[in-house]
Amino acid sequence: xxNDDLYARIKSILVDQFEVEESAVSLDANLYExxxxxxxxAVDLLVQLKELTGKKIAxxxxxxxxxxRDVLHALNAx
Amino acid sequence: MAFLxxxxxxxxxxxxxxxxxxxxxxxxxxxxLILPIVNLFIRDRKTREVTARNVxxxxxxxxxxxxxxxxxxxxxxxxxxxxxxxxxxLILANHPTLIDVVILISLFPQVDxxxxxxxxxxxxxxxxxxxxxxxxxxxxxxxxxxxxxxxRSGAALLLFPEGTRTVPGRPLQFKPGAAEVALQARAKILxxxxxxxxxxxxxxxxxxxxxxxxxxFDIRVLAPVDPVDMIPVCAGKRNARRxxxxxxxxxxxxxxx
Numbered sequence: 001x002x003n004d005d006l007y008a009r010i011k012s013i014l015v016d017q018f019e020v021e022e023s024a025v026s027l028d029a030n031l032y033e034x035x036x037x038x039x040x041x042a043v044d045l046l047v048q049l050k051e052l053t054g055k056k057i058a059x060x061x062x063x064x065x066x067x068x069r070d071v072l073h074a075l076n077a078x
Numbered sequence: 079m080a081f082l083x084x085x086x087x088x089x090x091x092x093x094x095x096x097x098x099x100x101x102x103x104x105x106x107x108x109x110x111l112i113l114p115i116v117n118l119f120i121r122d123r124k125t126r127e128v129t130a131r132n133v134x135x136x137x138x139x140x141x142x143x144x145x146x147x148x149x150x151x152x153x154x155x156x157x158x159x160x161x162x163x164x165x166x167x168l169i170l171a172n173h174p175t176l177i178d179v180v181i182l183i184s185l186f187p188q189v190d191x192x193x194x195x196x197x198x199x200x201x202x203x204x205x206x207x208x209x210x211x212x213x214x215x216x217x218x219x220x221x222x223x224x225x226x227x228x229x230r231s232g233a234a235l236l237l238f239p240e241g242t243r244t245v246p247g248r249p250l251q252f253k254p255g256a257a258e259v260a261l262q263a264r265a266k267i268l269x270x271x272x273x274x275x276x277x278x279x280x281x282x283x284x285x286x287x288x289x290x291x292x293x294x295f296d297i298r299v300l301a302p303v304d305p306v307d308m309i310p311v312c313a314g315k316r317n318a319r320r321x322x323x324x325x326x327x328x329x330x331x332x333x334x335x
Contacts, residue, residue, distance in 0.1 A: 019316060038254045040319065043218045059218060 001053065003072050010068055013048055027069045049075065083290070091288050093148050098285070100144075104137055109202035113209050123211070128188065130209035135187035138180045149292055151278070155185060157299030160268060165234040167302065168260050171270040172250055172330050173238040176279040178272045181295060182236060190228050191236040192221065222258060229263035239326065243281035249331060257323040260305045261315075267305060269326070271298040271333040298333065 001009075007027065014020040020035045031037040037045065042062065049071070050056045055078045057065075065071055113130055120126045145151050161167070169189060171182060183189065192213045197203050207214070213228070215221045229235050239256035260267055278293035279285065308325040309318045 019314065038316075038320070039218070040222070040254050040258045041316070043222065047219055 003076075006053070006072060006075065007068065009052055010049075010071060013045065017044075017048075025068070027072075028067050030066050031068070031071075032066070086292075087288050087290065090150055090292060091286070093150050094288065095286075097141075097145060097148070097150060101141060104141075105206070106202045108133060108137060109205040113205055117209060126209055127211040130206070130211075131188050134206060134210055135183055139184040142181055142184050151293050151295060153181065153295040153297065155181075155297045155299070157301075158185065160299050160301055161186065162234075162266075162268075162302070165232045166229070166265065167234045167268045168229060168256070168263070168265040169234060169236045169268045169270055170239055170256055170326065171236065172244060172272050172334070173240050173242070174244045174272055174274045174277070174280060175293075176243070176285075178274070178295070179236075181272075181297060182270065185297070186234060186236065188234065189236045190233045192225070218255075222255065222262070225259045226263040229259065229265045234268075235259075235265075239323070246277055246280045246283070250327070250334070252323050252327040252330075254319050254323045257305070257319050257326060261318055261322060265305075266302045267326070268302050269300040269329060269333075271296075271300065271330060273298065273334060300329075300333070303329075 011022070011025050014025055014035060014037075015022045018035070018037060018041055020037075024035060029035055031042070046057060046059070046062055053075055055075060057071075057074050057078070061074055065074055112133065116129055116133070117126055120129060142151075142153060146153055165188070169182075169186060171178065173179075179191070183191070190213060192215050193203075193207050195214050195216050198207045198214045213221065213224050225235060225237070237256045237259065239252035240250055241253045241255065244250050259265075273296040274293055275296075276289040276291055276293055277283070278289050305322050309321040313321060
């Protein structure tokens with residue numbers, strides 16, 4: 001799965017499950033401040049990303065993740 | 079008067095040092111000697127758990143009594159009639175000091191609680207925590223799951239919604255985890271307000287800092303609340319969590335004002 005596909009999937013998770021406004025989602029939108037993802041959502045998101053890619057981002061690394069771009073970077077680094 | 083205050087502070091410094099040594103020693107004796115011996119005679123896991131928790135609670139009650147008796151702290155507890163001994167309650171408390179958990183476990187002997195993973199690596203603590211079957215917070219996803227499943231199976235669970243000790247000088251801030259657990263497990267919440275004045279063994283404060291007066295703990299067990307009554311009807315999962323978290327935080331802030 002390339003970055004564009006991944007971005008589209010993450011976007012659809014955010015919109016469908018986390019009730020985020022589609023127009024608010026962009027590569028550089030801050031997950032916590034702009035998209036109002038809280039720590040419970042973040043755990044949920046991690047689980048779903050693992051199901052999606054088969055890769056597991058360590059929670060220590062996810063702590064430094066702020067934007068969707070960071071999420072893609074973290075996934076690519078694995 | 080100033081001279082007597084100094085003297086009292088000096089006394090509390092030495093008293094507290096003796097107290098910590100005692101705390102550590104008893105921890106080692108219970109962890110390495112008493113519990114292993116007790117466990118020799120008990121095979122059943124559940125009975126071990128109950129016994130270990132009783133032993134820990136009795137020790138903690140003793141610590142609190144000795145600390146009060148030595149006038150290192152004073153402590154007043156109200157509202158214990160709200161505690162349901164049959165379990166099935168999510169006990170939520172604020173966490174202003176390092177030792178509030180000692181007081182809380184002395185009050186609620188069979189309560190389940192979450193222990194920092196780093197603490198469970200300490201050999202004496204490993205024995206204690208292992209026998210008592212407390213929850214270790216290894217991973218966030220597992221943690222939510224273990225908390226809700228224990229509550230569902232009828233345990234009483236103690237959580238500090240702040241996730242860590244209160245940062246002095248800042249109003250307390252609840253993380254959404256505790257609210258999520260309450261909603262998922264459909265558990266009644268027992269709010270326990272820990273009001274400690276003056277500030278004592280707070281976050282970023284060294285253990286040897288002695289407050290000007292002996293700290294007074296006012297522990298108020300409030301009437302249980304049903305999470306459903308604190309959130310708007312028909313709220314989605316996320317909004318319900320947010321609303322409950324905000325309402326709980328408001329409740330504690332009002333109590334501590």
